[in-house]
Amino acid sequence: MPSSRTDLAPTPREGRRPRLRTAAIATGVVAVAAGGLYVTGLVATGDDISAGTRVDGVDIGGMSRAEAAARLTAEAPASWKAPIPVRVGDGSTTVDPAAAGLTVDVAKTADLAADPSRDPFTVIGRLFSPGERQIRPVLAYDEAKTKAAVADLAKQNDRTVREGSVAFREGRAVATQPVTGRKLDTGQAAETLRAAYPAATGAAAVTLPVSVTEPKLPAGEVNRFLDTYAKPAVSGPVTLTAGDQRLRISPATLGDHLTVKNDKGRLTAFLDEEALLRDPDVARPLAALTGAPVEASLGVQNGKVVVESEGRQGHEVTAKALGDAVRPLLTRSGDTARTAPVATRITEPELSSGSLARLGITEQMSTFTVNFPTAPYRTTNIGRAAELINGSLVQPGEVWSFNKTVGERTPDNGFVDGTMILDGSYRSAPGGGVSAMATTVYNAMFFAGVQPVEHGAHSFYIERYPAGREATVAWGQLDLKFRNDTGKPIYIKASATDHSVTVSFLGTKKYDSVEAVAGPRTNITQPVKREGTGEACVPQPPLEGFDTTVDRVFKNNGVEVKRETYKTHYTPRDEVTCKPVAEDAAGR
Structure with a gap:
């Protein structure tokens, strides 16, 4: 019957009204819950910085920015001020970070630690996030101070390459050992220091970049020449003989006329035989050892030049003969081994009975x-x-x-x-x-x-x-x-x-x-x-x-x-x- 269908079938409008009421009630419940969580989050968050926030172990959670900056200043970790250990080549030293323009900007660090947003989603989200936040400190960098500190390191550690050599001084062989040249790369060193700050306690030394210049002559060559030639050369006098006459040349005199040269990475010695022959300590006794020729004495008889007394031959040691006699003795040891004859040559006087007419x-x-x-x-x-x-x-x-x-x-x-x-x-x-x-x-x-x-x-x-x-x-x-x-x-x-x-x-x-x-x-x-x-x-x-x-x-x-x-x-x-x-x- 029509009436009963009407009574039994509700109108569409009446049929939807119960569902809308239920959704509204659910939404209200969620809103109330979210609002509660938001409030709870705000309470948990504190003023600016969330609870559980730390900077290098310093707890600044629940603080305002100003309070956090004050605590970071008062309780700064030792690493922020501790000297930075560095290695430059084979040397070690430390760098004061503050003097090098490396510090922590506590104000900017507090700003970084502060909550980035106060919207409900972020605040409520924090309630369900882990309890601690680790914030990296914000570093302050004074470029001028860093450059000055690096320049000081360069001044203390740079060194010019030094070539090895051997010289003779006062009768002794003196070696100069080679030294590797070292130059700090100041630009890269500044960046390396900046990256290493702050250094963790007990951290290994920071190696700063250097360029190295090796000497052309290795230490082994210096030592070889010193042991095989230089030291024996002046280990004692050398003795030259001419007949039954003897001439001793002291180590000091020998050393005065010995020079050392680097011949393509190998040390060699040179004896200046001409200078040795002119040396008064050699020339005087050598003159007595040998003797110059004696010139004839001239006079006049009946208007003609005659020889009043005849000259005589002399004996001469040339520079070459002196050098030939001395050189082999320089690598020997002991008086007997360092003794040898020196060749002499006969010298004729310019004036004699036979030379007057020719002259x-x-x-x-x-x-x-x-x-x-x-x-x-x-x-x-x-x-x-x-x-x-x-x-x-x-x-x-x-x-x-x-x-x-x-x-x-x-x-x-x-x-x-x-x-x-x-x-x-x-x-x-x-x-x-x-x-x-x-x-x-x-x-x-x-x-x-x-x-x-x-x-x-x-x-x-x-x-x-x-x-x-x-x-x-x-x-x-x-x-x-x-x-x-x-x-x-x-x-x-x-x-x-x-x-x-x-x-x-x-x-x-x-x-x-x-x-x-x-x-x-x-x-x-x-x-x-x-x-x-x-x-x-x-x-x-x-x-x-x-x-x-x-x-x-x-x-x-x-x-x-x-x-x-x-x-x-x-x-x-x-x-x-x-x-x-x-x-x-x-x-x-």
């Missing part, structure tokens, strides 16, 4: 004698100068020097104090009187016709010498020199007595004769009278000053072929009286 020393070219008042100092000084000059052999083109031949006029050279002209006055000084020798040589040179190179006259005239044809010398200031331009050797013969000195030139004449033509004295000037002082003062008589000329005239077959004019200016010789020394001292 062209056949005639007396000139001779000149100067007389002087006898005085002990003149006898000594002029005699010594004659001894040193006698026998001089001047080769063609060679320049002969008075100062070089005679040497400095000192007591060690055999000279004594005597009277000479200094600053326009007679004074007592070593070598006084040698001007007589210089004047004699000058005149022998003048009449031999050879070329003058340097000469000077006295400042005022001395009566016993020919005016305009005399000479004086002063060590280091004025010399007497001539050049042998004859084309043949010249032999100088000199002899002296207690009142005269004679010098002769022997050789081959370039001109038949050489004459001196003196001019008149002009520009006469008068002396004055003055008083000298001091122990070196020597009284002197007055003499006028003047100018004069002397012509040197060269002739062949009686005909003049050349003429040279020499001009000389003499100052007045003042009259000097000497104040007694005691009076002079009292006046001062």
Whole structure:
């Protein structure tokens, strides 16, 4: 029946109403539950940072950012401040992290630890997450400080490569061991330090990057050469024999002339035999061991040059012979093993009976004698100068020097104090009187016709010498020199007595004769009278000053072929009286 279908079948609207009510009730229940969880989560979360949050073991859970930053500052882990152990090459050290600009930014770390969101889903989610959170500290980095710290490490640990070597010093072999060069890579080192901070307690040292430069010569080669050559070389003296004569060369002398070279990675030694031969510690005893040839002594008989006493052979050790004898001994040990003969060669004198004609020393070219008042100092000084000059052999083109031949006029050279002209006055000084020798040589040179190179006259005239044809010398200031331009050797013969000195030139004449033509004295000037002082003062008589000329005239077959004019200016010789020394001292 229609009515019953109507009563039994509800309308669609009435049929849905119970389900909607049920869903609404369920949703409300969930919302209430979620709200409760959210509230619970907020309560559990605290102010900013969730409970159970830690930074390197420091608990900052439930704190605000400020509180967390304060705790991290107060309870900072030791690793944040502990020195960072580092290794640079084969060396170890530590780096203060703060000084190197490496620190923890506690404020930023607290910010990082704070809850990232307060939305319900995040807050409720935390209620069901594990109870602890580990937060990595936020690092602060001061690049300038890090660079400075790394630069300091480089300064302390960098080293330049050093090559190995061996040298000889004071008779000892001294080795310099090679050292590997090392240079810190500062850019990479800064990054390595930054990555290593903070270092865990007990962590291994951080190895900083370095570049290495190996020496070219390994230590093994240095030690090999030291043991096999250098130490034996100066282990004792070497002894050379020539006949029954012996010469000992000390380790110090040997070492002075040994040098070591690196020949493509292998050390070798070089003995400078030339320098060893010149060394006074070798040359002096070697001269006694061998002996130079003795030259013949020449004289003149009937206008011809003759041998007055024959020379004799000498024995010489050459630099090569010396080196050949010494080198094999340097690697040996013991006196007997370090002894060997040295080869000598015979040397002939230049002058002998058989060589005179070949050399062209056949005639007396000139001779000149100067007389002087006898005085002990003149006898000594002029005699010594004659001894040193006698026998001089001047080769063609060679320049002969008075100062070089005679040497400095000192007591060690055999000279004594005597009277000479200094600053326009007679004074007592070593070598006084040698001007007589210089004047004699000058005149022998003048009449031999050879070329003058340097000469000077006295400042005022001395009566016993020919005016305009005399000479004086002063060590280091004025010399007497001539050049042998004859084309043949010249032999100088000199002899002296207690009142005269004679010098002769022997050789081959370039001109038949050489004459001196003196001019008149002009520009006469008068002396004055003055008083000298001091122990070196020597009284002197007055003499006028003047100018004069002397012509040197060269002739062949009686005909003049050349003429040279020499001009000389003499100052007045003042009259000097000497104040007694005691009076002079009292006046001062």
